[in-house]
Each structure stands twice: as structure tokens, then as C-alpha cells.
Amino acid sequence: MDRVALDRVxxxxxxxxxxxxxxxxxxxxxxxxGNATPETMEKVRAAASDLSFRPSTIGRNLKAARTxxxxxxxxSLTNPVFAESVAGIQDAAAEVGYSVLIASTDYDPARESRAxxxxxxxxxxxxxxxxxxxxxxxxxxxxxxxxLPYVLAYNQPERAPRAHVSVDNVAASRAVVERMAALxxxxxxxxxxxxxxxxxxxxxxxxxxxxxxxxxxxxxxxxEVDFNELRxxxxxxxxxxxxxxxxxxxxxxxMLALATIRALRDLGLRVPDDVSVCGFDGIEVGRLMxxxxxxxxxxxxxxxxxAFECLxxxxxxxxxxxxxxxxxxxxxxxxxxxxxxxxx
Amino acid sequence: MDRVALDRVxxxxxxxxxxxxxxxxxxxxxxxxGNATPETMEKVRAAASDLSFRPSTIGRNLKAARTxxxxxxxxSLTNPVFAESVAGIQDAAAEVGYSVLIASTDYDPARESRAxxxxxxxxxxxxxxxxxxxxxxxxxxxxxxxxLPYVLAYNQPERAPRAHVSVDNVAASRAVVERMAALxxxxxxxxxxxxxxxxxxxxxxxxxxxxxxxxxxxxxxxxEVDFNELRxxxxxxxxxxxxxxxxxxxxxxxMLALATIRALRDLGLRVPDDVSVCGFDGIEVGRLMxxxxxxxxxxxxxxxxxAFECLxxxxxxxxxxxxxxxxxxxxxxxxxxxxxxxxx
DNA sequence: GTGAAGAATGGAAACGTTTCCATCCGCCCT
DNA sequence: AGGGCGGATGGAAACGTTTCCATTCTTCAC
Numbered sequence: 001m002d003r004v005a006l007d008r009v010x011x012x013x014x015x016x017x018x019x020x021x022x023x024x025x026x027x028x029x030x031x032x033x034g035n036a037t038p039e040t041m042e043k044v045r046a047a048a049s050d051l052s053f054r055p056s057t058i059g060r061n062l063k064a065a066r067t068x069x070x071x072x073x074x075x076s077l078t079n080p081v082f083a084e085s086v087a088g089i090q091d092a093a094a095e096v097g098y099s100v101l102i103a104s105t106d107y108d109p110a111r112e113s114r115a116x117x118x119x120x121x122x123x124x125x126x127x128x129x130x131x132x133x134x135x136x137x138x139x140x141x142x143x144x145x146x147x148l149p150y151v152l153a154y155n156q157p158e159r160a161p162r163a164h165v166s167v168d169n170v171a172a173s174r175a176v177v178e179r180m181a182a183l184x185x186x187x188x189x190x191x192x193x194x195x196x197x198x199x200x201x202x203x204x205x206x207x208x209x210x211x212x213x214x215x216x217x218x219x220x221x222x223x224e225v226d227f228n229e230l231r232x233x234x235x236x237x238x239x240x241x242x243x244x245x246x247x248x249x250x251x252x253x254x255m256l257a258l259a260t261i262r263a264l265r266d267l268g269l270r271v272p273d274d275v276s277v278c279g280f281d282g283i284e285v286g287r288l289m290x291x292x293x294x295x296x297x298x299x300x301x302x303x304x305x306x307a308f309e310c311l312x313x314x315x316x317x318x319x320x321x322x323x324x325x326x327x328x329x330x331x332x333x334x335x336x337x338x339x340x341x342x343x344x
Numbered sequence: 345m346d347r348v349a350l351d352r353v354x355x356x357x358x359x360x361x362x363x364x365x366x367x368x369x370x371x372x373x374x375x376x377x378g379n380a381t382p383e384t385m386e387k388v389r390a391a392a393s394d395l396s397f398r399p400s401t402i403g404r405n406l407k408a409a410r411t412x413x414x415x416x417x418x419x420s421l422t423n424p425v426f427a428e429s430v431a432g433i434q435d436a437a438a439e440v441g442y443s444v445l446i447a448s449t450d451y452d453p454a455r456e457s458r459a460x461x462x463x464x465x466x467x468x469x470x471x472x473x474x475x476x477x478x479x480x481x482x483x484x485x486x487x488x489x490x491x492l493p494y495v496l497a498y499n500q501p502e503r504a505p506r507a508h509v510s511v512d513n514v515a516a517s518r519a520v521v522e523r524m525a526a527l528x529x530x531x532x533x534x535x536x537x538x539x540x541x542x543x544x545x546x547x548x549x550x551x552x553x554x555x556x557x558x559x560x561x562x563x564x565x566x567x568e569v570d571f572n573e574l575r576x577x578x579x580x581x582x583x584x585x586x587x588x589x590x591x592x593x594x595x596x597x598x599m600l601a602l603a604t605i606r607a608l609r610d611l612g613l614r615v616p617d618d619v620s621v622c623g624f625d626g627i628e629v630g631r632l633m634x635x636x637x638x639x640x641x642x643x644x645x646x647x648x649x650x651a652f653e654c655l656x657x658x659x660x661x662x663x664x665x666x667x668x669x670x671x672x673x674x675x676x677x678x679x680x681x682x683x684x685x686x687x688x
Numbered sequence: 689g690t691g692a693a694g695a696a697t698g699g700a701a702a703c704g705t706t707t708c709c710a711t712c713c714g715c716c717c718t
Numbered sequence: 719a720g721g722g723c724g725g726a727t728g729g730a731a732a733c734g735t736t737t738c739c740a741t742t743c744t745t746c747a748c
């Protein structure tokens with residue numbers, strides 16, 4: 001019977017006492033560094049197991065002056081595209097024994113900087129993050145100041161030479177518009193997140209514009225909406241009154257695409273018979289709904305994993321300005337069909 | 345010009361040196377504990393700001409022997425219902441200055457226990473977690489052993505008296521079936537996660553069964569599927585061949601419901617004209633798709649927040665066996681309509 | 689003028705690890 | 719048989735905080 005029923009977590013000192021050795025020996029045995037007699041190893045392991053000893057990450061990190069932890073900052077975990085990339089980061093991190101500290105901002109700058117402060121205090125060794133606008137972000141400036149390595153995910157800065165992993169948003173958007181044009185659409189509109197607040201939205205808009213110009217088509221209506229605005233009917237109505245209404249809409253992300261389809265149906269328009277819709281992101285639920293969502297697929301999970309990998313390998317080298325372009329694919333879907341015949 | 349361009353993170357000692365005071369004073373000033381001359385405070389604050397000093401959480405936690413951190417364990421971040429509850433936990437935690445450490449298991453027991461070990465090593469003060477089966481879970485046994493407080497979310501243990509926050513799954517399922525019966529459905533099937541692996545699935549199945557019995561209806565077909573199985577057509581085919589095919593299907597969660605609708609369409613059946621479908625969870629995308637998804641809504645975000653609150657307030661008291669039942673609502677949707685007339 | 693009280697501040701210990709260095713011991717080689 | 723070598727182990731310092739305790743100094747009452 002154990003006389004000592006100490007009701008606190010066992011420390012290395014407790015293990016050492018029980019095994020009758022020094023803490024140095026315990027540390028060595030448990031970490032497999034240094035040599036030890038088989039009997040010693042046995043004693044130590046038995047003691048550790050008896051006390052269900054779990055080395056404190058805190059003590060370890062303090063001594064080691066490194067945490068083997070990276071921070072992740074995303075606008076929202078409830079947007080599947082971010083959840084997916086976080087999962088990719090976690091996978092890649094776990095593989096090499098790294099932990100992940102996750103923070104979300106809900107698109108709120110105040111929460112963003114608080115989150116960054118928190119991650120910094122936790123001494124993360126680097127960050128993978130997605131910000132609203134990579135060209136003007138106080139958080140990124142902070143990171144530059146303290147020289148903490150970071151890799152942007154999804155963001156594609158236009159001016160600042162910041163390391164990022166993304167798709168070529170302009171080329172990707174062009175692919176969407178070209179596909180629409182090939183299907184006979186001539187009046188192609190865009191539903192986009194606020195340009196002021198999103199470099200992605202700007203890039204995707206640029207691609208849309210360029211593709212239309214190349215195809216000799218006039219730019220259709222552009223509707224800018226806020227992140228959390230999911231009731232879009234009243235925003236679309238004005239553009240669907242005349243005979244010149246668009247036959248296809250390109251949404252700058254999938255959540256927006258879903259909201260758009262919903263709104264079109266509320267307006268009594270059929271998708272894709274009256275209006276086609278294509279999204280951007282490639283979230284999984286898009287495949288499950290009816291009509292299934294046509295979308296430009298970014299490899300979210302792989303992007304997360306790649307971003308982490310860049311961060312890790314770049315820890316020693318120079319991360320500045322490096323960019324990785326991920327491949328994208330256009331996933332066909334029932335929401336994107338041929339232009340209505342009466343309009344050709 | 346600063347002569348000292350030390351390229352490492354500033355410590356309290358650096359601040360003390362620069363301000364010309366002791367580290368004790370720095371600590372007191374920055375934490376607002378104890379008294380200090382206005383000039384001293386000014387000097388300290390200036391030095392801290394000059395060096396962009398951020399107190400190390402690691403050092404702080406080690407000394408304080410508490411981390412103000414809770415762990416969260418979910419099967420998957422990419423399932424919106426979990427993402428949503430995690431968001432709720434984060435919100436509630438942030439409000440009282442707690443941090444959140446997130447781990448996901450991907451339904452893999454090995455990953456689960458590794459994740460728990462990790463959280464334990466990080467000295468979380470408690471856990472909010474969702475496991476496959478709360479009645480037989482090695483991870484939970486571990487937590488009981490080390491006496492670390494935890495609250496289950498979504499799980500509703502049948503035997504073990506474990507603290508949990510959930511809806512009354514049986515009553516909720518009954519509500520779904522009763523609604524279906526009221527709409528004239530007589531042959532009501534169920535698509536469920538593996539009973540072996542999920543207490544939720546079992547409870548929901550029990551509610552389905554009980555409601556059918558009460559309504560004097562024969563149990564329709566039950567299809568058990570794996571978590572990540574999203575192609576269901578071949579699983580449904582056998583049950584839709586005879587004239588006795590079900591007119592309504594109750595899916596034990598929303599992802600399953602989406603997959604079911606998809607599969608039905610692949611089989612050439614219309615939803616809801618030929619077959620109605622109702623899910624369970626209340627994920628947001630359900631509202632956006634067409635047909636919109638009828639579903640039993642759990643207040644995911646509030647559940648997360650509540651679970652955290654229980655954990656926090658229970659830290660001192662006794663958590664054992666406490667349960668909080670959250671209110672549920674039945675969200676109507678286009679996927680659930682009246683039974684086809686020819687079948688009445 | 690003396691003493692006490694209290695404010696301001698500093699010294700030092702402690703938290704749980706890892707790791708450098710020193711010590712001790714047994715063994716092999718000559 | 720003696721010297722040296724190397725393996726096993728322990729002591730102690732260090733990481734960055736907070737906080738207890740002690741010290742100094744100011745101020746005020748007698």
C-alpha cells in the first residue's frame with residue numbers, strides 16, 4: 001500500500017525519489033539520451049508508470065527555450081475552407097512532433113491583434129495565418145518587427161514581399177470566367193467580398209475583369225458584400241430586373257456562392273436554368289447539395305500542410321518573399337450550365 | 345542609438361536593466377500588483393514598450409502552477425457542428441481570460457489517446473471533449489484516473505455518470521419522427537452512424553424506434569454507415585426496390601443527411617416529392633442549399649460555451665455526473681414534406 | 689528629536705525540466 | 719600491479735516568471 005497519496009501531478013522529482021535515483025537519471029532514461037543500466041532503466045520506468053508521470057511541457061519548454069509549437073490564425077473556424085486548412089496544418093505538424101495553437105478572429109481586427117499577442121506570449125516558433133488584407137495588416141507588421149517567421153495561407157499580397165502559400169487567384173478566376181464564356185454566357189456578374197478588406201477578393205475580381213476583357217465581353221454587375229452577410233436577395237434584385245440581367249454569377253468564395261444560389265431561388269430564378277453560379281474554394285459540402293456547386297477548387301488541406309512545411313523548413317533560412325503557388329482545378333457542378341438559349 | 349541589438353526575445357531581466365530597477369519591480373508594475381512611484385511605473389512601462397516585452401506565458405505558468413488553459417478534443421474540425429461548438433468554447437474562454445488548446449482525432453482511437461497525453465502534458469486545467477462512445481472510452485478512464493475535470497459535449501453517456509452537455513437525444517429524435525408521422529409518412533427509415541461507435545447514434549436510434557412504436561408504425565429500414573462514408577447510393581438501393589420503400593428517412597446527423605439526399609438524387613428519386621429527409625445537428629449550410637435541409641437543431645455554439653462554463657465553475661466543486669440538457673428545435677426545411685399521396 | 693508606521697524597492701527562492709560537469713567505479717591493457 | 723579509460727550516475731545551474739521577505743527611506747505623531 002502506498003503511504004504517499006499526494007494529490008498533485010507527479011514531477012520528475014517524485015519519480016526520482018521512488019526509483020531511488022537522481023532526477024538527471026530519470027530525465028536521461030525517459031528521453032533515451034545517455035546511457036543507463038538495464039536495471040536502472042527498469043526501475044525508472046516502473047516508477048514513472050506507477051505515478052503516471054507525464055513530463056511537464058511547461059518545464060521542458062522553459063528549459064529548452066523552444067516550444068515546438070506553431071500558431072495558426074484564421075478568420076473563422078466555421079468556414080469549412082479554413083477548418084480544412086487547419087486540419088492540414090495539424091496533420092503536418094503532428095508528423096514532425098509539433099503542436100498547434102489555434103486562434104480565430106471572426107474578422108475583428110481587435111481580436112486579431114489580441115490573438116497575435118497571445119500567440120507571441122506563448123512563444124510559438126512561427127505562424128501560419130490568413131488575414132483580411134496582407135498588404136496592410138498591423139498584425140503582420142508586428143510579426144515583422146519581432147522577426148517571427150510566418151507564412152500566409154490563402155492571402156496573396158500584391159505589394160509587400162511576404163511569404164505565402166496560395167493559388168494564383170487571378171489565373172484561377174480567369175479559368176472560371178473562360179469556362180462560363182465557353183458555355184455561352186455573355187453577361188457574367190460577380191459577387192465578391194469587400195475589396196477593401198480582402199486581397200483575395202481583389203485578385204479574384206481582377207481575374208474576372210481580365211478574362212472578360214480578353215473574351216471581348218462587357219463586365220457584368222459587381223456586388224460587394226460583407227463577410228457575414230448571408231441574406232443576399234435584396235442585393236441581387238436590382239440587377240435582375242431588366243432584360244440585360246446576367247446569366248452567370250461568379251462568387252468569390254463558396255459560402256457566398258451558396259448564399260447566392262439561395263437568394264436566386266428566393267427571387268424565383270432557377271439555377272442553372274436561368275442563372276448559373278460558380279464558387280471559389282471547393283468546400284466538400286458543395287458536392288453534396290443539389291444542385292451540386294460548381295467551384296474552383298483550392299487544395300485546402302494540402303495548402304495548410306504546405307504552409308506549415310514552408311514555415312518549418314524556413315525556420316533556419318530566409319522566408320522573406322517566398323511564395324508557393326498551389327495547383328487549382330475547376331470542379332464542374334450542376335450549378336453551372338449552358339447559357340439560356342433565348343439569350344444567345 | 346541602441347548599442348544592444350540583442351536578437352532574442354526580451355525578458356523581464358532586460359526590462360529591469362533598461363529601466364534601472366529590479367525584476368520584482370518590473371513584475372509588480374506590469375501586473376498592477378503592489379505599489380510603485382509614478383516615475384518608476386513610467387520608466388518600467390517605457391522600457392517594456394521599447395523592448396516590446398511580452399511576458400512569457402511559459403515562465404508565468406511554471407511559477408504559478410496553473411495555466412488558465414482548457415483542452416478541447418473533437419473528432420474533426422471539418423464537421424461544422426464541431427467547429428461551431430469549438431467557436432463557442434473559444435468565445436466563452438476568451439471572456440474570462442482562458443486559452444484553448446484544440447486537438448482533433450479524426451475518429452482514430454490512437455490519435456485520441458495521443459492527443460489526450462499531449463493535453464495532459466500541457467497541464468490544461470480541464471477538458472471539453474466529444475468522444476465516440478462515452479460509456480467505453482479509454483481516454484475518459486485516463487482522465488478519471490488523474491482526476492482532471494472534464495465535460496462531455498454532444499455525448500450522452502448511458503451508464504457512466506459523466507458530466508455532459510447535450511440535448512435529450514431520445515426526445516429530439518421523437519420530435520423528428522412525430523413530425524414525419526404528422527406529415528403522413530408511414531414508412532420511416534433511419535440512416536445512422538455505427539451504433540458500436542457512437543452513443544449519440546444509439547440514442548437517436550432509440551428515440552426513432554420509440555416514436556414509431558408509439559405511433560403504431562412499423563420500423564422502417566436502418567442503414568448503419570461509417571463516419572467518413574459519403575457515397576451512400578449503393579447502401580440505399582436495396583431498400584428502395586420494392587413498393588414498400590420508405591417515404592421518409594431520418595439521418596442521425598446533418599452530414600449524413602446531405603449525403604443521403606445526394607444519394608437519393610443519384611438513384612433518381614426526388615426530395616421531398618418521393619422521399620423526405622430530415623437531419624440532426626442544425627448546421628448552417630443546411631439553410632443555404634436547395635432543397636434546404638430540415639433538421640433537428642442543437643444550439644452548437646451555446647453548447648460549447650455552456651460546456652466551458654460548467655467546467656470552469658465546476659473546477660472547485662464536484663463535476664461528477666452533472667448533466668445539462670440544452671433546448672432543441674425542429675427547423676423545417678424543403679427536404680421534409682408531406683408523404684407522397686399515392687402512398688397514403 | 690525619537691520612534692513607529694508604511695510605502696517603495698530589491699534579493700532570492702521556487703516552479704519542472706534538461707544538460708553540463710564532476711565523481712565514482714569497474715575493467716582492460718601493458 | 720598500476721594506470722588509464724569509459725560507462726553510470728549525481729549535483730547543480732539555467733530557463734522566465736511571481737512572490738515572500740527584508741531592507742531602505744519617507745513621513746508623521748508624540
